[in-house]
Structures are given as structure tokens and as C-alpha cells.
Amino acid sequence: MNGLKILSTGYYAPQQVLDNFNLEKMVETSDEWIVSRTGIKKRHIAKEESCVDLGYQAALKAIKNIDKSKIGLIICATMTPDYFTPSNACLIQEKLGLNDQEVMCFDLNAACSGFVYALTVAQALLQNLGDKYALVIGSEKISKMIDFNDRNTCVLFGDGAGALVISNGEGIFASYSNSAGNLDALKAPAINEVSENHFLTMAGQEVFKFAVKVIPESINAVLKKSNLTLDDVAYVVCHQANYRIIKNVYKKLKSSEDKFYMNLQEYGNTSAASIPLALAEMDEKQMLKPGDKIICVGFGGGLTWGATLIEWS
Numbered sequence: 001m002n003g004l005k006i007l008s009t010g011y012y013a014p015q016q017v018l019d020n021f022n023l024e025k026m027v028e029t030s031d032e033w034i035v036s037r038t039g040i041k042k043r044h045i046a047k048e049e050s051c052v053d054l055g056y057q058a059a060l061k062a063i064k065n066i067d068k069s070k071i072g073l074i075i076c077a078t079m080t081p082d083y084f085t086p087s088n089a090c091l092i093q094e095k096l097g098l099n100d101q102e103v104m105c106f107d108l109n110a111a112c113s114g115f116v117y118a119l120t121v122a123q124a125l126l127q128n129l130g131d132k133y134a135l136v137i138g139s140e141k142i143s144k145m146i147d148f149n150d151r152n153t154c155v156l157f158g159d160g161a162g163a164l165v166i167s168n169g170e171g172i173f174a175s176y177s178n179s180a181g182n183l184d185a186l187k188a189p190a191i192n193e194v195s196e197n198h199f200l201t202m203a204g205q206e207v208f209k210f211a212v213k214v215i216p217e218s219i220n221a222v223l224k225k226s227n228l229t230l231d232d233v234a235y236v237v238c239h240q241a242n243y244r245i246i247k248n249v250y251k252k253l254k255s256s257e258d259k260f261y262m263n264l265q266e267y268g269n270t271s272a273a274s275i276p277l278a279l280a281e282m283d284e285k286q287m288l289k290p291g292d293k294i295i296c297v298g299f300g301g302g303l304t305w306g307a308t309l310i311e312w313s
Contacts, residue, residue: 004123005169005313007133010061011162011280012054013044013267020155027151034155039243043158043268045143050082052091054273055139058161058280059092062135066165071098072132074105075122077114077272079188079301080141081107088139111186112239112300113177114138114272115162119296119308120175126168137163138272145188147199156241157200158268162276171311172293176221178214179304185210186301211241211299212248218297218307219253226293226309230255233309234292235282239299240264240274261287271300288312 019042020031034040046054055076063071076089083091089105104125110117115138122134139161148154185207188200215238223229230236236259238246243264250260263278270277275296282288292312299305 002123002127003169003171003173004126004310005167005171006310007165007167008062008064008066009162009164009276009280009283010058010064011160011277012057012061013160013277014046014049014054016045016047017042018045023155026148027154029151029155037244038156039262039265040155040268041265044160046141046159051078051080051139051141052082052088052095054141054159054161055088055137055163056092056095058139058163059096059135059137062163062165063096066133068096068098069101070131070133071135072103072129073122073125073134074103075118075134075136076107077110077118077138078107078140079109079111079114079271080144089137092137110300110304111302112241112269112271112274113298113302113304113306115275116296116298116306116308117177117304120177120306122166123173123175126166131167133165133167135163135165136276137161138274138276140271140273142200142271145200150199152204153200153202156269158270160267160270160273160277162273162278162280164276164279169313171313172226172309173311174222174225174309175306176218176225177306179302182303185303188301208242208245210303211245212252214299214305215245215249215297216252218305219295222295222307222309228293228309232293233259233295234288236260236295236297237275237278238297240267240278241269
């Protein structure tokens with residue numbers, strides 16, 4: 001089994017915070033209603049910064065102590081790119097000052113599963129890049145597609161970014177990915193689409209039922225591939241969408257809340273950014289030790305879902 005090595009992490013959240021009490025003044029809702037149904041207390045909103053800016057700031061932290069000349073691959077997982085082309089990844093390459101070296105750059109859109117997909121793709125591509133590094137970013141500016149008059153969606157989402165630098169290594173790596181085309185469960189029209197309703201829409205109950213089914217499926221799939229049990233895993237980092245989803249999952253798996261890291265109360269649902277942001281925050285808090293087994297699980301629009309099992313290094 002080809003593995004990977006995690007060299008560094010970084011994350012970034014915009015300074016402007018929109019908490020539940022602010023939302024009470026904007027839409028018919030309450031802090032109690034939001035917290036009881038989602039666990040979210042606040043979210044960060046990018047006003048002036050672009051999605052590229054968010055990804056760049058996270059990447060800048062991730063490469064702080066890295067030899068930039070070794071970066072041969074940049075993948076940006078996002079469903080809110082600044083342009084159809086050039087990609088966020090290419091523009092982040094430019095901002096990092098990497099245009100004078102050979103780098104493969106592209107964006108990957110698998111909605112909230114994006115970072116899990118991107119990590120799987122990066123690990124595979126690294127097999128042909130020798131001793132080069134991959135910079136894998138999740139960056140989202142979801143606020144630009146949110147209707148802040150729609151209490152079903154505006155309470156859920158926030159902006160942010162996270163990044164990992166990885167290389168070939170001996171650490172365990174297993175992945176599982178799946179999808180099922182569905183336009184109705186979660187949809188975000190193209191930003192330039194001429195429409196009276198160009199905002200993100202979501203069928204909440206349908207997504208909830210989907211999530212509590214596919215998260216255990218994905219976790220069990222990577223455990224089976226790794227010949228491990230959940231007891232061997234230090235942490236499970238789910239896409240940070242909803243506390244009730246994650247609670248349902250750990251109860252279903254007969255596990256504990258302590259094993260399932262959550263920071264959605266601070267950031268809300270940041271789509272493809274949520275998992276790398278969580279990993280970088282855990283790294284910053286020194287929660288992760290070399291050799292720790294971690295499962296990352298994503299699920300989202302597409303519909304898409306999947307997981308990776310990594311060994312911290």
C-alpha cells in the first residue's frame with residue numbers, strides 16, 4: 001500500500017464573524033433554534049477577500065517552513081471558484097511566487113467531499129512525482145451564493161480555507177469514494193447564471209438521511225481496506241455540516257463524541273474547507289501525535305461521499 005507523509009498544515013478564516021445573534025436581526029430565527037438543530041454558533045464571512053485570497057492565506061501558513069521549490073502539485077478543492085478559468089489553484093500558485101517552477105495546478109469540485117477527493121487524487125499523482133510535494137487546499141467563499149433571507153441555508157454556511165502539504169511516505173493511506181447524481185438534494189447554480197433565484201438551495205431532510213447513511217459506509221470501507229477497527233483510530237474528522245448528523249453517526253457506530261472532532265460551532269459549514277481547516281486547527285492545538293490514525297469523511301452535493309484514512313506524521 002503506497003502511503004503518504006503529512007509535512008505541514010495551515011488554515012485561515014476571515015476576520016468578520018456573523019454569530020447567531022446577528023442573524024436574529026436579519027431573518028426569522030434564534031440562537032436557540034440554530035444551536036439546537038445544527039450546533040453552529042457563528043460563522044466567518046469574507047467581505048472583501050476572494051476565494052483565492054482565502055486559499056492563499058491557508059497555503060501561506062502551510063508552506064511557512066517548507067522548501068517551496070519542492071512543490072510540484074497544487075490542488076484546490078472548491079465549489080466556489082473565483083473564475084471558471086484560470087483555476088483557484090493556478091492563481092494561488094502565482095500569489096505564492098511559484099510560477100517559475102514546474103507545478104501541476106487544478107481545481108477539483110466535489111462540493112463538501114472535495115478535500116477527501118483531492119487528497120485521494122494527490123496521493124495517486126505523487127507516485128509519479130518522486131520526491132516532490134503536493135499542496136492540497138480546500139477553500140470556499142460560500143457566502144456569495146447564500147440568500148440571507150433564507151433561514152434554511154443562511155444559518156448553516158461560512159467561509160474559510162485549510163491546506164496540507166504532503167509527500168510520498170510510509171504512513172498508512174486508504175481511500176474510498178462514491179457518488180450518485182442528484183440535482184434536487186443540494187444545488188448551487190453557476191454564479192453568472194441569469195436567474196431570479198441564483199442562490200444555493202438544499203433539501204435538508206434528504207441530505208440528513210443521506211449523510212447518516214454514507215458516513216458509516218465510508219468509515220467502514222477505509223477501515224476494511226486498512227485491516228483496522230475504529231478502536232485503532234485516534235480521531236474521525238467528518239465534514240463539519242451539522243452536530244446532529246455527527247452525533248447520529250457516532251451513536252450508530254457505538255463510538256464516543258470524543259473521537260469525532262468538531263469545530264462547526266465556530267465556523268459553520270465551510271464545504272470543502274471544513275476538513276483541512278479542522279485538521280490544521282487540531283495540529284495547531286497539538287492534538288495529533290505521530291502514528292495517530294485519522295479518518296476524514298466527506299459528503300455533499302453531487303451527491304458525493306468518501307473517506308480517507310491517514311497516519312499522522
